[in-house]
Amino acid sequence: MDALTGLPEATIIRDRESMEPFLRDESHLRGVPPLAVVQPRGAGALRELVRRAKAEGFGLVPRGAGTGKAGGCVPTEGTVVVDFSAWPGDIRVSPRDLCLSAPASAPLREVKAAAEAHGLFYPPDPNSWESCALGGTLATNAGGPNACKYGMTRHWVLSVDALLDDGELHTFGISSVKANAGPALGQLLIGSEGIFGFILGATLRLAPLPREYATLLLPVKRWEDLLDLPGRLSGAGFLPSAFEFFDPAVLAELRAHGPEEARRLPGEALAILEFDERGCTSEAFLEGLQDLLGPVADGLEIASDERQRQGIWAVRRLTSAFLKERHPGKVSEDIVVPRSRLRDFFEGLGRLGFPSVSYGHLGDGNLHVNLLAAGETDPAILDGQLMDLFRLAIRLGGTLSGEHGIGLAKRDAFLALSDPGHLHALRALKQALDPQNIFNPGKVI
Ligand SMILES: Cc1cc2nc3c(=O)[nH]c(=O)nc-3n(C[C@H](O)[C@H](O)[C@H](O)COP(=O)(O)OP(=O)(O)OC[C@H]3O[C@@H](n4cnc5c(N)ncnc54)[C@H](O)[C@@H]3O)c2cc1C
Secondary structure, eight states: OGGGTTOSSEEEEOOHHHHGGGGBOSSSOBOOOOSEEEEEOSHHHHHHHHHHHHHHTOEEEEESSSOOSSSTTSOOTTEEEEEGGGOOOOOEEEGGGTEEEEETTSBHHHHHHHHHHTTEEOOOOOTTTTTOBHHHHHHHTOOOTTHHHHOOGGGGEEEEEEEOTTSOEEEESOSSSOOOSSSOHHHHHTTOTTSSOEEEEEEEEOEEOOOOOEEEEEEESSHHHHHHHHHHHHHTTOOOSEEEEEOHHHHHHHHHHSOHHHHTOOSSEEEEEEEOSTTTTSHHHHHHHHHHHGGGBSSOEEOOSHHHHHHHHHHHHHHHHHHHHHOTTOEEOBEEOOGGGHHHHHHHHHHHOSOOEEEEEGGGTEEEEEETTGGGSOHHHHHHHHHHHHHHHHHTTOBSBSSSOOTTTTHHHHHHHSOHHHHHHHHHHHHHHOTTOOBSTTSOO
């Protein structure tokens, strides 16, 4: 493609076979072949790309590690994929400022490890933390199991380095939790899914590293009992740093077909709870917990060392990949409802009458509802099922995505179900920041 000839500081991939992996992410969607894949190594490449995209009318699709579940980084018609995996920069920890700066290309696992090497903690923990890139987590405002205590990625971002439609590099924010000189523009980029510009790096807030963990495997006798537990725990003064669950159907699949460690799992349904505050391994703390959990538990396992803790978490971390391997055409949603409406949600889901299985982040009401038979379902019927699911979540005060974002996968539903005022404001922002619609066209809005 002529428009990319002589692009500085970049590798350009154009042959169909090498571009194939860039057509997909971890959603069920496949993009169209892009005009090219560009791997920039300096601001000069991005500046030129933006200039040429505006002049030639092609779009720019930012890509991190491609682990997204909403089709956000898959190419649409007439676009160039901008793969940030070669973007330069080091991870630098500032213990005195309790912060860390890192480039968009940094693997999240390295960001977390760099903080830990200084006895510090970067909490965001999407279950893809071993494979996703920091830039992708910023652009999707990733959450994870510990969001129920620590919040999402945006709660840990102090400043953002970004390149916008003017082709220039800007830093939004400072390395301090207190900064109130006007609206926080950096936050506008967090969760923007690449539609406002390129995120090149960020400065992230850190916390002291937790020193003890109480990790519990909680099988329950009756699945419904699990649904009141998040509220009952907070009512009793307990704040888990993670509260994950598997409904009876997911548990049965894991038991019947999962790896060795999953086959022994007891109960009608199952939860994993973790606490990380000082004193959480004390007898008094655990006794208090047991008093609360005992009546609903069907046996309770408490990890007594790091190996056992990792064993409990391994089951959770493998669930998504396991279900995908068994049901390659499945569609996995990530609706969210207020925790007080969990029971109402599952009753409503039952009434919708289509088969689904659920697991995920019960502690913050973010549920991965999986339609395992999606691949064999008529697309029009599937669309109807998904819309019913989203409407149910919205009716209960929730929304259609708790963490994965809108991307391409949920765009139609987002446009159909969102408040018109919300869409109007979002379109006005997009028009102001990207008037020629070069950044991730066809996504979100
Ligand atoms: C097994 C598994 C478990 C997961 N668990 C979770 C979970 O618990 N919580 C959660 O939130 N997500 C989860 N995800 C989804 C995904 O991993 C996260 O959304 C992650 O943050 C995406 O990072 P990435 O680098 O792969 O981004 P990509 O998939 O490459 O991109 C995601 C979006 O960000 C945009 N983007 C990427 N880089 C940039 C950039 N530099 N500038 C501007 N825009 C950019 C893309 O255009 C796209 O819209 C999971 C995925 C898998 C496969």
